Amino acid sequence: MSTAVKHDDFQLPVMSGYAKESYDLCKAHKLSFQRCAKCKTFRQPPRPLCNKCHSFETEWAPVKGTGKLYAWTIPMNPIGKAWVSYMPYVAAIVELDEGPRMATWVTDVPHDQLKLNMPVKVWYDDLTSEVTVAKFKPA
Numbered sequence: 001m002s003t004a005v006k007h008d009d010f011q012l013p014v015m016s017g018y019a020k021e022s023y024d025l026c027k028a029h030k031l032s033f034q035r036c037a038k039c040k041t042f043r044q045p046p047r048p049l050c051n052k053c054h055s056f057e058t059e060w061a062p063v064k065g066t067g068k069l070y071a072w073t074i075p076m077n078p079i080g081k082a083w084v085s086y087m088p089y090v091a092a093i094v095e096l097d098e099g100p101r102m103a104t105w106v107t108d109v110p111h112d113q114l115k116l117n118m119p120v121k122v123w124y125d126d127l128t129s130e131v132t133v134a135k136f137k138p139a
């Protein structure tokens with residue numbers, strides 16, 4: 001069982017535009033990324049224009065939720081009072097098997113066992129009835 005984060009004091013994301021679309025899919029536990037509907041290139045973070053073919057057509061593509069640890073850091077100074085009880089945590093960039101990279105947390109692993117390219121899989125931290133965030137743990 002993954003450790004869920006207490007959210008009472010965190011500033012939650014503003015739900016509008018692409019962020020709302022993305023968080024709605026995450027809330028349904030369907031990790032998805034925006035991609036170009038014309039050439040299928042992922043757009044991460046989401047944006048209106050494809051930088052490959054310049055199309056404005058978009059779609060949300062579900063991913064398997066597996067990938068590898070691309071980079072990480074372990075912040076030692078909390079960025080706010082709400083973070084104190086979670087220090088230290090693993091702030092990471094995960095590269096999904098389908099290609100897009102995302103900023104996230106990696107949990108359920110001792111920090112001295114983190115390894116570059118280690119396989120990870122998604123889990124969903126339901127912060128509130130409205131907000132779910134995708135986090136990762138060892139696969």
Ligand SMILES: [Zn+2]
Nearest residue numbers: 036039050053
């Ligand atoms: Zn395109």
